[in-house]
Amino acid sequence: MESKTPAQSRTTMTDMVLPSETNALQNLFGGELLARMDRAASIAAGRHSRRITVTASVNHVAFNLAIPLGSVVTVEAAVSRAYNTSMEVYIDVWIEDRYNGKKTKANEAIYTFVAVDETGKPTEVPELRPETELEQIRYEGALRRKQLSLVLAGKMKPDDATELKALFTKN
Numbered sequence: 739m740e741s742k743t744p745a746q747s748r749t750t751m752t753d754m755v756l757p758s759e760t761n762a763l764q765n766l767f768g769g770e771l772l773a774r775m776d777r778a779a780s781i782a783a784g785r786h787s788r789r790i791t792v793t794a795s796v797n798h799v800a801f802n803l804a805i806p807l808g809s810v811v812t813v814e815a816a817v818s819r820a821y822n823t824s825m826e827v828y829i830d831v832w833i834e835d836r837y838n839g840k841k842t843k844a845n846e847a848i849y850t851f852v853a854v855d856e857t858g859k860p861t862e863v864p865e866l867r868p869e870t871e872l873e874q875i876r877y878e879g880a881l882r883r884k885q886l887s888l889v890l891a892g893k894m895k896p897d898d899a900t901e902l903k904a905l906f907t908k909n
């Protein structure tokens with residue numbers, strides 16, 4: 739299977755914040771943002787694998803900035819590393835200033851998707867080939883995040899999490 743770059747899966751979705759999507763402070767409801775990120779990330783994972791993809795886990799979400807009613811929100815997702823059947827997808831969320839168009843990073847998240855066949859059985863995906871410096875950084879950190887996610891899900895023994903152990907072990 740031929741490897742692919744993050745650019746080949748990059749998915750950008752822009753939408754505004756409507757009153758029905760806000761919390762009591764008139765900011766975007768967190769669950770609404772999670773759903774928007776899941777949609778963009780699912781499309782990115784599908785573009786990388788050209789298969790049906792399912793969300794296996796949400797590894798990290800940082801709600802750094804509240805997103806006010808009426809904001810124009812852009813969700814950008816791209817595969818940051820691919821393994822055998824799973825893919826890490828990195829998601830950046832930007833808000834756009836109404837008057838000068840300047841974009842500010844509001845949130846980021848990391849999801850894991852698995853490519854499956856028509857029966858829901860995990861199926862192989864192409865490798866990821868990072869190109870830019872940021873893509874390389876995200877690629878290199880991904881195995882540590884995968885191991886942490888598997889340990890927390892009870893699917894990997896902490897003793898087998900070599901990348902995690904390396905964080906706490908001096909040379």
Ligand SMILES: CC(=O)SCCNC(=O)CCNC(=O)[C@H](O)C(C)(C)COP(=O)(O)OP(=O)(O)OC[C@H]1O[C@@H](n2cnc3c(N)ncnc32)[C@H](O)[C@@H]1OP(=O)(O)O
Nearest residue numbers: 780791792793794795821822823824850852860887888891
């Ligand atoms: C777009 C959507 O919203 S879809 C709806 C929400 N999602 C779902 O309904 C998914 C429901 N869950 C499932 O179908 C299954 O649990 C699956 C397909 C995700 C995994 O099935 P499993 O039988 O656990 O498969 P298996 O153990 O072989 O794991 C498959 C891959 O997922 C990875 N994986 C499984 N769980 C996790 C996890 N919690 N964190 C990170 N990776 C994980 C495994 O490491 C493996 O990766 P690899 O093949 O690249 O090494």
